[in-house]
Amino acid sequence: FSFKKNKKPTTSILTTQPDHDILKEISLKVHEPALQKQINMIGLTTNDLVLTLKLRPYIQANIEEIVNTFYASFALEQGLIDIINSYSSIDRLKLTLKKHILESFNGRFTDEDVSRIRRIAHIHVKIGLEAKWYMAAFQPLLVSVIKTVEPHLTTKEEIVEAVQSVTKIFNLEQQIVLE
Ligand code: HEM
Numbered sequence: 497f498s499f500k501k502n503k504k505p506t507t508s509i510l511t512t513q514p515d516h517d518i519l520k521e522i523s524l525k526v527h528e529p530a531l532q533k534q535i536n537m538i539g540l541t542t543n544d545l546v547l548t549l550k551l552r553p554y555i556q557a558n559i560e561e562i563v564n565t566f567y568a569s570f571a572l573e574q575g576l577i578d579i580i581n582s583y584s585s586i587d588r589l590k591l592t593l594k595k596h597i598l599e600s601f602n603g604r605f606t607d608e609d610v611s612r613i614r615r616i617a618h619i620h621v622k623i624g625l626e627a628k629w630y631m632a633a634f635q636p637l638l639v640s641v642i643k644t645v646e647p648h649l650t651t652k653e654e655i656v657e658a659v660q661s662v663t664k665i666f667n668l669e670q671q672i673v674l675e
Contacts, residue, residue: 508650509550521603522546526610534671540605544661549603551645551658556598558644562637563590563597569636576629583623597637600665610672617673627674638666 514522522545526532555562567586570576580586596616599609620630641662649655 508654509547509648514546514550518546518549518603521549523604523606525606527607528610531610531672535605535668538664538667540664540668544664545603545605547658547661548601548665551648551662552598552601552603554645554648555601555641558640559594559597562640562644563593565640566593566633566637569633573629576625579623579625600669605665605668613669613672617675620673630673631670634666634670638663 522542524535524540524542524545526535567590570580580589599612642659645658645662646655649658
């Protein structure tokens, strides 16, 4: 018998069996042999997709702040602001980035996602964005995603698993963009 109050939640989102609704969303189907090897090399499996889908509601709840932090990081390099102002606007990009981030957490990684990411890569090539800035921009994005989900996780193991799954999906996106 315990009078302890404010106990941390004991149910882990990692060990809780995904229910049918979650499992039917999950799909890891990429047909290009080279990409299949790259996926195997980083150890991305459907377990990672289940986990990132479980994290999605937290990302969605904080998406405004995540994209604000992302674009705030550009302020240090005027060249990036100039690129945005000549091709688009921060407000427009915030909308497309929100959509893109939520799509990355939808439990799927298929040929369609590969094409979508290649389209985004192509846009960045067209606007003359150097790869180093693209890579630099990913870091504050990753950090705000980690900060967003961490309070909802209960154990150290769970946090490590979540960080691994998120970095795997981001890493795969980077591989496709930089190819
Ligand atoms: C477009 C994501 C880095 C500038 C886009 C789009 C997405 C995206 C999803 C929309 C594509 C579409 O219209 O379908 C990302 C991600 C980045 C990144 C995930 C890195 C983590 C950057 C950086 C700049 C930038 C560092 C700095 C200049 C732009 C511009 C467009 C664009 C100007 C719009 C181009 C146009 O509308 O023609 N990006 N981006 N992006 N991005 Fe990025």
